[in-house]
Amino acid sequence: MAYVVTSACINEMTFTPECERVCPANAIRRGRFTRLIDPLACTDCGQCEPVCPVGAIYPEAQVPAFDRDWIAKNRAWRTEVRESS
Ligand code: SF4
Numbered sequence: 809m810a811y812v813v814t815s816a817c818i819n820e821m822t823f824t825p826e827c828e829r830v831c832p833a834n835a836i837r838r839g840r841f842t843r844l845i846d847p848l849a850c851t852d853c854g855q856c857e858p859v860c861p862v863g864a865i866y867p868e869a870q871v872p873a874f875d876r877d878w879i880a881k882n883r884a885w886r887t888e889v890r891e892s893s
Contacts, residue, residue: 809868810835810847811856812882814875816864817842827856827865837885844885 813827818841827843828836835849836856845856845865857865866872868879 809852810850810882811845811852811854811865812847812868812871812879813843813845814864814866814871814878815842816862817860820862820864826859826861830855830859839885844882846885847883 813836820842825836825843832853832855833849833851835846835851836843837846838844842864847868852867854867857867866875871879
């Protein structure tokens, strides 16, 4: 299990990246339009969820039904990061 960034993060890249700052595992990376969480690095500490200004971060088991595809998008973060660079 890991935390997951969901669609509410799209185009919110101008916000102060508080989630990146608080993550002790350096698991949050910048994708093309959103940040993403590397599920292999995430330790499930939960520190990123309350600091997200748009409520985009959920524990995997609590991701809303309409955003369940974002679990796979976060898992594919390496591809997204590579395409954005
Ligand atoms: S749950 Fe903790 S380790 Fe996982 S991305 Fe959020 S802050 Fe980082």
